[in-house]
Amino acid sequence: MKKNIGSTERVIRIVVGAGIIAMAFVGPKSPWAYLGLIPLLTGLIGWCPPYAILGISTCKSCCKN
Helix, strand or coil: CCCCCCHHHHHHHHHHHHHHHHCCCCCCCCHHHHHHHHHHHHHHHCCCHHHHHHCCCCCCHHHCC
16 A cells, blocks of 8 residues: 655644544534544555545655555
């Protein structure tokens, strides 16, 4: 599985995902906040399934494994 998410986008996904998940514990406390797991996990592993299907990559040549 080749990484297809660049480092900047990974950081953004992790921060946004953690922020959305935090809303499950503070704020509106909606179970919809658990959807934040998607950007969090894709940011942590560096691979996004829709990007792979569409042939998109924001990763520079140095991070393709």
